[in-house]
Amino acid sequence: AAGVIQSPRHLIKEKRETATLKCYPIPRHDTVYWYQQGPGQDPQFLISFYEKMQSDKGSIPDRFSAQQFSDYHSELNMSSLELGDSALYFCASSLVGNHNEQFFGPGTRLTVL
Amino acid sequence: ILNVEQSPQSLHVQEGDSTNFTCSFPSSNFYALHWYRWETAKSPEALFVMTLNGDEKKKGRISATLNTKEGYSYLYIKGSQPEDSATYLCAFIRYRVSSGSARQLTFGSGTQLTVLP
Numbered sequence: 449a450a451g452v453i454q455s456p457r458h459l460i461k462e463k464r465e466t467a468t469l470k471c472y473p474i475p476r477h478d479t480v481y482w483y484q485q486g487p488g489q490d491p492q493f494l495i496s497f498y499e500k501m502q503s504d505k506g507s508i509p510d511r512f513s514a515q516q517f518s519d520y521h522s523e524l525n526m527s528s529l530e531l532g533d534s535a536l537y538f539c540a541s542s543l544v545g546n547h548n549e550q551f552f553g554p555g556t557r558l559t560v561l
Numbered sequence: 562i563l564n565v566e567q568s569p570q571s572l573h574v575q576e577g578d579s580t581n582f583t584c585s586f587p588s589s590n591f592y593a594l595h596w597y598r599w600e601t602a603k604s605p606e607a608l609f610v611m612t613l614n615g616d617e618k619k620k621g622r623i624s625a626t627l628n629t630k631e632g633y634s635y636l637y638i639k640g641s642q643p644e645d646s647a648t649y650l651c652a653f654i655r656y657r658v659s660s661g662s663a664r665q666l667t668f669g670s671g672t673q674l675t676v677l678p
Contacts, residue, residue: 452604481666490670491605491650538604547593547612548654550666552604 450474452553454539460559461529469524469556473541479503480522481550482514483538491538497522498544526558534560565653567669574641575677581637582672584651588632592656595666596625596636599648608636608649641676648673 453472461467473480482494484507493506497516508514511529516522526533536557540550566585574580586594593612597605609618614629622639638645652666 490668493666493668547610548666549595549607549610551607554604 452539452541452551454537454553454556456556457554458557458559460561462561463529463531465529465560467526467529467558469526469537469539469558471522471524471539471541471553473520473522473539474551477541477543477551478520479542479544479548480516480520481540481542482508482522482524483540485536485538485555486532487535494524529560531560534558565651565667565669567649567651567672569672570670571673571675573675573677576641576643578641578676579637579639580641580674581635582649582674584634584636584653584669586632586634586651586653586667586669587655588630590656591629591632591653593654594627594629594634595652595654596634597650597652599650599671601647605650636672638674641674643676643678646674646676 452474455470459467471480479498481496483491484494485491494508495514496504500516512526514524536555538555539553542548542550568583595610596608598608599605609625611627616627618625624637627634636649648671650671651669654666
């Protein structure tokens with residue numbers, strides 16, 4: 449069965465640079481979520497999209513933005529990167545009506561030097 | 562801010578022991594409670610999606626119960642095996658009255674289980 453795809457899997461950037469993370473949800477899933485997990489921390493919800501519209505917003509910094517495209521893939525854009533942005537970024541997708549059971553991608557590990 | 566708490570934080574058991582963990586969550590505006598299993602270097606994997614007070618779900622040696630009135634869920638593992646070693650996360654979804662739909666998961670901090678052979 450198709451799973452959530454994230455790219456790239458690993459990304460190394462320098463401070464003040466920009467990064468773009470991509471997420472391809474499971475086919476026919478209509479909701480995408482982004483989570484950030486810092487070293488030794490719980491996953492923190494960043495933002496979600498339902499049918500290409502932002503549906504919920506969590507602890508996403510103003511330097512970050514995200515969108516969901518017509519093919520339902522989503523991109524998380526991160527600008528002016530800081531050392532503290534180094535984390536594992538998970539994307540998950542779900543189908544509304546299934547009590548939001550979320551299927552997670554493998555994550556993108558971002559390292560900011 | 563929603564408080565989703567899990568206990569214990571970590572647990573070491575011997576192979577063959579049975580064990581259980583607790584997840585507590587706000588009892589108001591309940592929509593769903595999820596349990597995820599998270600192995601190191603892998604992504605979280607859904608174990609159970611629980612929606613009704615009194616729900617009991619079972620998958621092999623793992624089962625879970627739900628009490629939405631008092632705001633807690635228990636996860637039980639019977640006859641633990643080394644391959645059960647992982648972090649077990651619960652996640653609460655609050656019903657959003659304003660939009661009529663629920664989206665955001667609030668995760669607990671997890672219970673890290675180590676099963677010793």
